[in-house]
Amino acid sequence: MIITTTWYLLLAAVLFSIGTTGLLVRRNPLIMFMCIELMLNAVNITFVSIGSHLNDLGGQLAVFFVLVVAAAEVVVGLALVVAIMRRRSRTNADDLKILGG
Amino acid sequence: MIDLVWLIPAFPLLGFLTLICLGRSVREPISGWLATTAMAGSFLSTLIVFIGMLLEENENRQTVFTLFDWIPAGDFKVEIGFLADPLSITMCLFITGVGTLIHLYSIGYMHGDLDFNRFFTYLNLFAFSMLMLVLGDNLLLTFLGWEGVGACSYLLISFWFSDPANATAGKKAFITNRVGDWGFMVAMFLIFFNFGSLQYLEIFDILGSNQIAETTTTFIVLMLFVGAVGKSAQFPLYLWLPDAMAGPTPVSALIHAATMVTSGVYLLIRVNPIMVEASAWSTGLIAWVGAGTALFAASIAVAQTDIKKVLAYSTVSQLGYMILAVGCGAYTAAIFHMITHAFFKALLFLGAGSVIHGMDGEQDLRRYGGLRSLMPITAGTFIIGWLAIAGVPPFSGFWSKDEILAFAWDKNPLLWLVGIITALLTAFYMTRQVILTFFGKPRYLDAGDDAGDDAGDDAGDDAGDDAGDVQPHESPWTMTLPLIALAFLSVVGGLIQLPFSSSTKRLEHWLEPATFHNETHLHLSSSTLWVLALLTLAAVAIGIGIGISTYLKEKIDRQIFEKPILNNAWHFDSTVSKVMGGPGFKAFEAVAKFDKRVIDGAVDGTGQIVKKTAFILRRSQNGLVRTYALGVGIGAVGLLIWFLSRTTI
Numbered sequence: 001m002i003i004t005t006t007w008y009l010l011l012a013a014v015l016f017s018i019g020t021t022g023l024l025v026r027r028n029p030l031i032m033f034m035c036i037e038l039m040l041n042a043v044n045i046t047f048v049s050i051g052s053h054l055n056d057l058g059g060q061l062a063v064f065f066v067l068v069v070a071a072a073e074v075v076v077g078l079a080l081v082v083a084i085m086r087r088r089s090r091t092n093a094d095d096l097k098i099l100g101g
Numbered sequence: 102m103i104d105l106v107w108l109i110p111a112f113p114l115l116g117f118l119t120l121i122c123l124g125r126s127v128r129e130p131i132s133g134w135l136a137t138t139a140m141a142g143s144f145l146s147t148l149i150v151f152i153g154m155l156l157e158e159n160e161n162r163q164t165v166f167t168l169f170d171w172i173p174a175g176d177f178k179v180e181i182g183f184l185a186d187p188l189s190i191t192m193c194l195f196i197t198g199v200g201t202l203i204h205l206y207s208i209g210y211m212h213g214d215l216d217f218n219r220f221f222t223y224l225n226l227f228a229f230s231m232l233m234l235v236l237g238d239n240l241l242l243t244f245l246g247w248e249g250v251g252a253c254s255y256l257l258i259s260f261w262f263s264d265p266a267n268a269t270a271g272k273k274a275f276i277t278n279r280v281g282d283w284g285f286m287v288a289m290f291l292i293f294f295n296f297g298s299l300q301y302l303e304i305f306d307i308l309g310s311n312q313i314a315e316t317t318t319t320f321i322v323l324m325l326f327v328g329a330v331g332k333s334a335q336f337p338l339y340l341w342l343p344d345a346m347a348g349p350t351p352v353s354a355l356i357h358a359a360t361m362v363t364s365g366v367y368l369l370i371r372v373n374p375i376m377v378e379a380s381a382w383s384t385g386l387i388a389w390v391g392a393g394t395a396l397f398a399a400s401i402a403v404a405q406t407d408i409k410k411v412l413a414y415s416t417v418s419q420l421g422y423m424i425l426a427v428g429c430g431a432y433t434a435a436i437f438h439m440i441t442h443a444f445f446k447a448l449l450f451l452g453a454g455s456v457i458h459g460m461d462g463e464q465d466l467r468r469y470g471g472l473r474s475l476m477p478i479t480a481g482t483f484i485i486g487w488l489a490i491a492g493v494p495p496f497s498g499f500w501s502k503d504e505i506l507a508f509a510w511d512k513n514p515l516l517w518l519v520g521i522i523t524a525l526l527t528a529f530y531m532t533r534q535v536i537l538t539f540f541g542k543p544r545y546l547d548a549g550d551d552a553g554d555d556a557g558d559d560a561g562d563d564a565g566d567d568a569g570d571v572q573p574h575e576s577p578w579t580m581t582l583p584l585i586a587l588a589f590l591s592v593v594g595g596l597i598q599l600p601f602s603s604s605t606k607r608l609e610h611w612l613e614p615a616t617f618h619n620e621t622h623l624h625l626s627s628s629t630l631w632v633l634a635l636l637t638l639a640a641v642a643i644g645i646g647i648g649i650s651t652y653l654k655e656k657i658d659r660q661i662f663e664k665p666i667l668n669n670a671w672h673f674d675s676t677v678s679k680v681m682g683g684p685g686f687k688a689f690e691a692v693a694k695f696d697k698r699v700i701d702g703a704v705d706g707t708g709q710i711v712k713k714t715a716f717i718l719r720r721s722q723n724g725l726v727r728t729y730a731l732g733v734g735i736g737a738v739g740l741l742i743w744f745l746s747r748t749t750i
Contacts, residue, residue: 020734023727023730024727024730024731024734027727032726032727093725093726093727094725094727096724096726097723097724097725098724099722099724100722100723100724100725
């Protein structure tokens, strides 16, 4: 059985959907973070697979950018989460709505 | 030497700034001398520019000096620049010359006033604004000066503002002038719209090369005339000038007789290339308004009892002559009369001020009498002023008035008739004033039995009931010296323009660069001119004769002339006040309500709509991160569907 590009794309789609659903339904900030990482990596899989399908290095190059940005985002995001947790523990994402109109 | 023109307004500005910085830290005469020195410096620089201009050829006498860009806004560009030409320099000469004399006079007149410094600060600011008005090379700069002199006029009329009547008079002047300013502004908008420039010389160039519709120029001229009617106190906006006499007398002399009120005439003459392009009925209207005002105001002056009110109505009347001349296209005659009028009317006002000063503030003609021997210099100079304004040859007033009347005859004999009746009335009321003041029995000793109660008049601010104690005295030299100088000028002022031959018409040749040969030419034979002059003389003689037999010899009952209706100015002022206080006020309130409900309502309504919509929409911003994520997700899915639907697979 040959594993074609379609399989990889399907895997990426499934992972992305899981990430999206998790982001929308969970309220724990840490879980939401993990879901975002899941979505990013799903996108990374599509980059790599299409890159290999087209025999183009550009796909892998894009992945590095995504990784760097994701790392930076995690640094800022986790710092925020830690800072909020220190002030009010057991907080979930829906409690943080003081900027609501 | 012409390029020193910026010095002319710089001196009064410097004086104003110095005085305002010094405030009350200088003592009384010093500030007055500072202001006078500033004016004298301005006069000297005008003289230098004048001599420099005389040395130039006739065609090089019109130059523009630009200091800097004032408003550079796209196509709209206004510079601070001075237009030095014979017209503006002539105006500057008598503004600074008469101005210096009046400053000097004020040192004596304002002696002992608590606000001595403030007075001179305003006077210098006035001189600066007036010079900017005259020298400005574009309409906007002229307008700046126009508003500046208006503001100074307001400040100086209500100089003694602790008396509510004075403050009201100031407000009245300011608000009445606003009507005229509206006309000026509309004219400016029209000029910029049609010519694309506000600079006089550029406008005249465009006027020469492009065809501008006659209706446009007519409308511009009429709107400028509305401005002139306001500032030069013509019917129906003259109302403010008699009230303006509430100010100190030097102010009446400088601002409300010699200089500021002539600026409307100046403006019309300055734009004479537009005037000649306008249709004939508009200039006819100008001439008729001038003639009508001259007669109307002269008839009122006959029955006034306040020495300054007589002169105020006389000023309105003389300004009417100038406007009449402008309407006839006789620009030189208008300027000529403006100059001689500046001399003799300033002289008369300063003389009146000297009398008031000597009588401890008494302004009622009926309480004077026999002051001739007690104030010899004032009386002598005042009599010269009387002869000049009445039009007795060889005094200056005769020449200028005669020239205007000749032009009036040439345009329309009816205009001339109105003019000559005015000349008769002028001779009469001035004779009355001189006799009541300087001749006859002294009446100031018998305290107000007959004065103040007849005709319910307006001598409201007379110094009162202790008239029995006054000791009339001659004024100090600072006051008499300007009187003598002005009297001299009133005698010889006519020399600048004598009608005998082409070479004696010096003013006409001198003004040629500014009038661009737009002047009307007289089509009268010299014999007609002689007859007209003799008729004028006859009218003057009759006027003086009636005056003498009524007031000196008392052969004619004076009640024949002093009708209450004339004393009340034909009830015009009170009617206007009544209309404006009653129905007019209500009409304007309705307009204000419309403004508040409809115009402001539209503006406020827009705000309310935005506010209410925002109140509903802001609920979408609920602060929940997951909702936003859902929004982003839906958006992404939407975009995806849109792209996919467009792609053919």
